[in-house]
Amino acid sequence: MDQFSALKAFCRVVEAGSFSAAAAEINVSHTVMSKQVRQLESQLGAQLLNRTTRRLALTEAGQTYYERARRILDELQDADLAVSRHHAIPRGTLRINAPMAFGTLDMGRWLPAFMARYPELKVDLVCNDRFVDLIEEGFDVAVRLARELPDSSLVARRLTTTATMLVASPAYLERRGAPACPEDLVRHNCLTYTLVPKPHEWTLTSPQGERTTVTVRGSFQANTGIALRSAALAGAGIATSASFIVHADLVRGDLVPVLPDYRLAPRDIYAVYPHNRHLSPKVRAFVDFASEVYRSAEWS
Structure with a gap:
């Protein structure tokens, strides 16, 4: 068995969602693709995929193997690109992690333009608010909001700053003052x-520089700013919010600033990525494009 070919076949099946779709992408038969994955499972002594008549699902072992195999393939591709005349052309899958x-x-509004500029690139955006280990979880780049980044081996490039503000609906302030x-x-x-x-x-x-804590x-708390915005719009109370979350609401007057002089x-917004002497073209393209976008963001 050619393990490298089988590894590529396995990743292709996972990303396409079925053996048939993966086989069609490279113009081979379903049988050939299925045989390669079965041989890989046999060599590993572990089942990687749960197969039913309607869908495929990764087993726990399969998820672990896929994440590591994907990194191997991406790193090999980056190594090839580093020494090829096509080094400047971003291609492949770019895995991005971002806060929810x-x-x-915000990112959803400009990523289509990024993909239009680089048609050979696919984007896999994963949004959550937990700390993510880029290397362990197979991400190429992450966007992070922080007042101070912890020391790490990651490279961090500052994109912009988002203000933090107090907001409430006009109805709430009319009711409570x-x-x-x-x-x-x-109160x-x-x-x-x-x-x-x-x-x-x-x-x-304060405007004079005096700090008050x-x-x-309150009756409501949440681990996402989206829920706090919705609650504030519904007149539930006063919320702290990053400016990018509520900018459009403030423009429309659906929310208004509270204590605007304070x-x-x-928080700064960074693009962070693993240190690599030969920076991947797809990561470089993303970071450069994001820097362009946030040079003129309305809310920054």
Whole structure:
């Protein structure tokens, strides 16, 4: 058995979703593709795919093997590109990890233009708000929002900054009154974001540079800014939000700033990727394109 060919066949089947679709992509028979994967499973002594009449699903062993095999194939492709005359042409699959709100609300609007510029490139965008190990989980690049990045072996390129602001609906402020100073927040229903170290402590800086930390309370908290935005739009209370999440709502007047003369600490937005002497063309293309986009983002 040619293990390398079998490894490529296995990855192709996983990404295409079926043996038939994978076989059609390279113009071979379903039988040939299925035989290669069966031989690979036999050599490994483990089942990689659960097969039914309607669908394929990776086993736990298959998921682990796929993630590592995909990295091997991508690294081989990058090595080939590094020494070929086509080094500048991004191609293959680009796996991107991004925070849920940022990937959903912002990146989705410009990734189609990125793919149109690089038609030989496919994008696999995975959005979540947990910490992701790029190397272990097979991502090429991640977008991260942070006030300070931890020390790591990753390369980080700053793209832009997003302000953090307090917002509420006009209906809520009409009903409860607008706070005049940070201390007034203790009398309001405050909607808190739980994926920060101290979600119920809000620190605001006055125009004179004085900092005030207020311990807030409220009836709703969430681990995604999208849910906090929706709750604020529904008139539930005052929320902290990144500017990219609520920019359009502020323009329309569906939300309004609360304590607009005070500032909360902003967060920088970075593209991070593993250090590599020969940076992958697809990663370089993504980082350069994202830098172009965020030089002129309306909300930044």
